[in-house]
Amino acid sequence: MADGTFAGRTALVTGAGTGIGRAVSLRLLALGATVVGVGRRAEPLAETAALAGTDRFRHTSLNIRDREAADAFVAGLGGLDLLVNNAGGQFVAPATEISRRGFDAVVDLNLTAQAALVRAAYPGLAARRGRVVTLSLSAPERGIAGITHSAAARAGMAALTASLARRWRADGISLFCLAPGTVLTDGVGDELPAEVLARIVATTPLGRDTTLAEVAEWVAALGSGVADAVSGTLFEVDGGSGLVSAASLMGQEDR
Numbered sequence: 001m002a003d004g005t006f007a008g009r010t011a012l013v014t015g016a017g018t019g020i021g022r023a024v025s026l027r028l029l030a031l032g033a034t035v036v037g038v039g040r041r042a043e044p045l046a047e048t049a050a051l052a053g054t055d056r057f058r059h060t061s062l063n064i065r066d067r068e069a070a071d072a073f074v075a076g077l078g079g080l081d082l083l084v085n086n087a088g089g090q091f092v093a094p095a096t097e098i099s100r101r102g103f104d105a106v107v108d109l110n111l112t113a114q115a116a117l118v119r120a121a122y123p124g125l126a127a128r129r130g131r132v133v134t135l136s137l138s139a140p141e142r143g144i145a146g147i148t149h150s151a152a153a154r155a156g157m158a159a160l161t162a163s164l165a166r167r168w169r170a171d172g173i174s175l176f177c178l179a180p181g182t183v184l185t186d187g188v189g190d191e192l193p194a195e196v197l198a199r200i201v202a203t204t205p206l207g208r209d210t211t212l213a214e215v216a217e218w219v220a221a222l223g224s225g226v227a228d229a230v231s232g233t234l235f236e237v238d239g240g241s242g243l244v245s246a247a248s249l250m251g252q253e254d255r
């Protein structure tokens, strides 16, 4: 993306204090955007602000699962050029060991709360003919044993994105899902043992992880408008890992 691509544009990035959300925020800022970063914890957001070194980064503690607070916050932003629905995640567990509360928490974070953010952002996006980029997982519709709750939620978000794209085209709004392969963030490191991560990366056809810089550039490109001939699509920017990793994150004994 060329310098200044986002000058005068405003983006909301969820999960902006860590990993992918931080990298995306810094890239959008470098391209001239004003970025509103949210997450539950103030400290990582403040670290992103220090790295950004510009008053074009504004940050606020917000739990996107707190529906009333999230709706009010998004409404208060007014016109919005880009929503980056990045806050998400799950825990790895056999399907038979996921409690009702555990299932609900993951579906709430990765589908219901993300969908509510998109809904809340609609007036602001329509005012600016804006875009939505939702971070997702590769090939959720082909199944990912070990994170069945998250695969179900991400497939739901992909379906919602496609459904809204059909209707919101008339308002000039484009929506995308972006599934990176393995991005070696602290978040994924906390979630999966190092040997599992190494196996996933080693079996990726490209032979490596997806870098933060690659993910950030893809989000910037999708958010910029260069891809507006497309809408409603899930892009798998994963080095082919979705082709081979749909089997299991856990091993054959998973139920």
Ligand SMILES: CCC/C=C/C(=O)SCCNC(=O)CCNC(=O)[C@H](O)C(C)(C)COP(=O)([O-])OP(=O)([O-])OC[C@H]1O[C@@H](n2cnc3c(N)ncnc32)[C@H](O)[C@@H]1OP(=O)([O-])[O-]
Pocket (backbone or CB within 6 Å): 088, 089, 090, 091, 092, 093, 097, 098, 099, 100, 101, 102, 103, 105, 106, 109, 147, 187, 188, 191, 192, 249
């Ligand atoms: C993996 C492939 C590539 C993907 C990479 C990434 O996504 S990188 C991004 C990586 N980053 C992230 O993933 C970060 C985002 N993740 C999160 O914010 C949270 O982990 C959460 C949303 C998944 C749960 O949020 P919350 O605060 O609502 O959770 P809570 O503590 O209140 O528990 C609710 C229920 O869940 C249950 N439970 C929890 N852990 C386990 C477990 N290991 N086992 C079994 N169950 C578990 C817990 O027991 C409870 O049920 P119970 O016992 O009452 O019946």
Ligand SMILES: NC(=O)C1=CN([C@@H]2O[C@H](COP(=O)(O)OP(=O)(O)OC[C@H]3O[C@@H](n4cnc5c(N)ncnc54)[C@H](OP(=O)(O)O)[C@@H]3O)[C@@H](O)[C@H]2O)C=CC1
Pocket (backbone or CB within 6 Å): 014, 015, 016, 017, 018, 019, 020, 021, 038, 039, 040, 041, 042, 044, 062, 063, 064, 065, 086, 087, 088, 089, 090, 109, 135, 136, 137, 138, 179, 180, 181, 182, 183, 184, 185, 186, 187, 188
């Ligand atoms: N890393 C990878 O290999 C891959 C990652 N992804 C997806 O990309 C996204 C970012 O992942 P990554 O950067 O690696 O992981 P992180 O764990 O670093 O990022 C998750 C971010 O979301 C925020 N967050 C979590 N829950 C909430 C909430 N309820 N309200 C507000 N913010 C919340 C966290 O901040 P806080 O805790 O302060 O709220 C954190 O900043 C996730 O959706 C992840 O599933 C997809 C495929 C692969």
